[in-house]
Amino acid sequence: MRRYSFLIPALFLLPAIGVLFFLQFFAWGWNINLVLHDVTLMNFIGDWNFVGLQNFRTVLTDTRTLTSLANTAIFAFTSIALQMIIGTAISYLLYRAVPKVERFFRPIVILPWLCSVLIAAFGWQLLLSKDIGLLNMVITSIGFPRIDFFGGSITAMISIILANTWWGTPFTILLMGSGMTSISPQLVEASKVDGASEWIFFTRVALPIILPFILINLILITVWTINMFGLILAMTGGGPLNATRVFPLHGYLAAFDSGNFSYGATVTVFSVFINLILIYIYVKVANVELV
Numbered sequence: 001m002r003r004y005s006f007l008i009p010a011l012f013l014l015p016a017i018g019v020l021f022f023l024q025f026f027a028w029g030w031n032i033n034l035v036l037h038d039v040t041l042m043n044f045i046g047d048w049n050f051v052g053l054q055n056f057r058t059v060l061t062d063t064r065t066l067t068s069l070a071n072t073a074i075f076a077f078t079s080i081a082l083q084m085i086i087g088t089a090i091s092y093l094l095y096r097a098v099p100k101v102e103r104f105f106r107p108i109v110i111l112p113w114l115c116s117v118l119i120a121a122f123g124w125q126l127l128l129s130k131d132i133g134l135l136n137m138v139i140t141s142i143g144f145p146r147i148d149f150f151g152g153s154i155t156a157m158i159s160i161i162l163a164n165t166w167w168g169t170p171f172t173i174l175l176m177g178s179g180m181t182s183i184s185p186q187l188v189e190a191s192k193v194d195g196a197s198e199w200i201f202f203t204r205v206a207l208p209i210i211l212p213f214i215l216i217n218l219i220l221i222t223v224w225t226i227n228m229f230g231l232i233l234a235m236t237g238g239g240p241l242n243a244t245r246v247f248p249l250h251g252y253l254a255a256f257d258s259g260n261f262s263y264g265a266t267v268t269v270f271s272v273f274i275n276l277i278l279i280y281i282y283v284k285v286a287n288v289e290l291v
Contacts, residue, residue: 034265041259055266065267067242068250075161075232075246076225082165083221087172088214092202094173095180106177113170121234124163125150150236153243160232160244164225172217179213180206215286222282223275247271 035055037048059065090109094102112120127134128149136146149155183206191201229249232238238245238253245253248271255264 031265031268034262035269037262039261039265041261044261051262055262056270059263059266059270064242064245064250065247068245068247071157071243071245072226072247074157075164075228075244076222078161079164079168079225080218080221082161083169083172083225084214084218086165087169087217088176090169091173091176091180092206094177095183096198106173109173110170112167113174115167117167117228117230118234120163120167121231124159124166125235128159151240153240156236156240156244160235163235164228164231167231168221168224172221175217175220176210176213179210182213183209211286215282218282219279222278226275226278227271247274 036050036052038051038054039048043049094106094109097105115123126132128136130136130146130148130151133149135149140146147155149159187205188201191205196204227248229246229252232244232246232249233252236244238249247267251264251267251271254260254267
């Protein structure tokens, strides 16, 4: 009996794993079925016409697809860069700070990540609103005219980038902070004895050690940022004039606003391929062992 005791935990996990695999299989099976058929709100409860790969051609030839991909590239690249730089810098400062300072600030800096995406979106709307926004109240109090942050293409894009960075950076702080703890105290003491500056210590000692954590963090926030649409939907709805219509939101609006479910499912498949390609590039370029 003891010989097979190691199987007991696996048996307890089997129901949860089975449900998870079933849901994944059902979701992807349903999604692929939508992609291969012409399914809209009008014929959803009727017969679905098989169209093969026609939906891929429709998505690729849609001018809004190119616009949404360009918006996604701007939104994702800027958000990811800001999250990586700000999050890593704050985590390093907390790592090098005295324990009392670290214990005081660490719970504060992770507060944004404890909020849901919708709460973060409504909070930034309250901050940036033209009529009742706190920022515009400050601007008008010093004699300047109100700014419609969500009315211009550039300001709307900047607004959603700032909101996403504010919401997502705490995860980078947490993950990179755990990576900092893997740095041996002996290395820290040795660098002090050698008179190494903070910059030398970070680039020559800390950075090579936390590189696997950087890669994992980069993969995760890339997937989350590219798939982000809830925050943008709540803040701008993709406007003005599709200026913030990112690729996942493009598929969502096509499916649930226009009623073209096959189009939306096809965008989902494209999003998965984009994520897989980026992850492959990250791993190849970084050339780091994750395990």
